[in-house]
Amino acid sequence: MLGVRPCGLTWVASRLCVCEDPRLRPRRRRVPPLGELRVPLRKLVANRARSFSVCLEKRRLTKRPESLDTSRGMSLYEEVAEVAGEERGRILLSLCYSSQRGGLLVGVLRCAHLAPMDANGYSDPFVRLFLHPNVGKKTKYKTSVRKKTLNPEFNEEFFYAGRREELAQKTLLVSVWDYDLGTANDFIGGVQLSGRASGERQRHWRECLGHSDHRLELWHPLDGSAPLQLSD
Template identity: 90%
Template sequence: MAGMATASRGRVTMQEHMAIDVSPGPIRPIRLISDYFPHFYPFAEPALRTPDPRPAVTPAIPSAPQPQLDLEPEGDSDDSTALGTLEFTLLLDADNSTLHCTAHRAEGLKPPASGSVDTYVKANLLPGASKASQLRTRTVRGTRGPVWEETLTYHGFTVQDARRKTLRLCVCEDPRLRRRRGAPPLGELRVPLRKLVPNRARSFNVCLERRRLTKRPRSLDTARGMSLYEEELEAEAAGEERGRILLSLCYSSQRGGLLVGVLRCAHLAPMDANGYSDPFVRLFLHPNVGKKSKYKTSVRKKTLNPEFNEEFFYAGPREELAQKTLLVSVWDYDLGTADDFIGGVQLSSRASGERQQHWRECLGRSDCRMELWHPLDGAPLQLSD
C-alpha cells in the first residue's frame, strides 16, 4: 500500500499537465521565416547582421561618369528584355542639313523562331510618316553577330528637327525569308536626338529591347509614350509636315537670267494607297510674261525622298526678276485622274524668312549658286498680281 501511494504521488494529473503546456513561461516573439535567409538589400535591418569588430573602411573606387540620361537610348535594359547589342554612330551635319547613322555591328542576337539569322537594320525618324523616313541596310546572312558598316543618311535634317525627333533602330529578319510577315523585329531601340552636338560624331553600343505592345500610348508617360508604337504620332504629324525641297538659285551674268535647280525632296507626305507617292515638281514664274514661265521635272516612281537634279532657266534682267514670284509645287502623279497636290513654296522679295533671304541673295550676287532647304506648305499656293 505504501508503494502504491508513492507511485500516485509521482504521477501528474491531467489538470496539472494542461496547466504546464498552456503556461510554459514568458512568451518570446516568433522570428519571421525571412529572418533565416540572408538579406542583400540596402534596406535590410542592421539588427540581423553580425557586427564587424574591424573599423569600417570604404575602398577608394573611382566613380564612373554619369551618363547623359536624355540622350541614352530609351527602354529597359534588364536581362528579361536583352536581345543582343547594337553598335552604331550618329553624326548631325549642320552645314549640309543631314543626319548620318552608321550601323556597325550587332552581337548576341537571339535566333528567331524561323531559325534563320539573316538580318538587317531598319531606321525611322519619330514622329513622322514611317515610310517617308524609313531607311535600311543590306542583309547579312547566317550569323548572330552581323557586321554591316553601312551609313544611312537623312537629307534635309536640321538642328531644329533634332530637338523634337527620335531615331528608332530595329534589327529585323530579311522580309524575303520571314515566314510570318507580321512578325516583330528581333530587337529595337530609340535614341532622342535633342542633345546631339552638331558636327560631332557620337558612338553607341547598347542593348536591344522588345517592342512594347500597347493600344493607347497617350495614356502613358511622355518618355515611354514617345518610344512606343508610333501610329498615333504618325497620324498627328501627317497633317503637320508635307516634306521639304532642296532648291538652288543662281543668277547667270553670261546668260542673262536665273538658273533654278530642283535637286531633291525629303520626307514627302504619302498620297497613294501603298504608302508612297510618284512625285514631280512644277515651276511657275509669276506674273506670266511668256511661254517659258512653266516647267516641270520628270516623275520619280514610288518614293518619298526623290532625287531630281534638274535645272531650268528663266531669262530676264535682274531688276525685272526681283519683282516676280517663283512658285514651286510638288505633286503626286496619278494616271487617268487629277494629280494630287503634296506641298509648295513661294520665293520672292515679298516673302518672309529664309524664302525672302534666298531670293534676294541670289539676285544680289552674280554667278553664285546658293542651295537651301525649304519646308513645303500644305495649303495651295495663292497668286496675286
C-alpha cells in the same frame, strides 16, 4: 506589315512612331525612337481593311516637354509631331543668277519626307515651277516623275531669262505633286520664293539676285496651300 481599317477619317496620312519600351532598359533614361511610318488614309475605302508594307523613316527629335509621360512610347511621337514642314516634306532648291546667260537658273535637286499619297504608302512625285506674273515668256516647267518614293532625287535645272531688276519683282511658285495615271494629280505641298516672302524664302531669293554667278542651295519646308497657277 500594318493593317488599317478606315472609319470616317479624312486625314491625308496617319503618322505612327515605333519605339522601344524604356522600362525594358532601366539604365537608359532616354530611349530614341526606332523610326516612324506614315500610312495614307485619303484613298482608303470605308469599312474595308487594307495591309501596308512600309519602311521606317528616321525621325528628327525636338526637346520633350516635361509634362509628357516618359514611360509611354506615345510621348516620343508627340515630341516630334510639331517639327515644322515635316507633315508635307521639304524640297532642296538651288538658285543662281547667270550673268553670262542673262537669267535665273533654278535647280530642283531633291525632296525629303514627302507625305504619302498612294495606297502603297508612297508617292510618285514630280515638281512644277511657275514664275509669276507671266509676261509671255517661258514661265512654266516641270520635272520628270520619280516612282514610288518619298525621298526623290531630281537634279534638274531650268532657266528663266530676264534682268535681275525684273526678276526681283516676281514670285517663283514651286509645288510638288503625286502623279496619278488617268486621274487628277494629287497636290503634296508647295513653297513660294520672292522679295515679299518671309524668312528663308525671302533670303534665298534676294541673296541669289544680289550676287551674280553664285549658286545658293537651301532646304524649304512645304506647306499645304496649292498655288492656283500650278493646279491642273
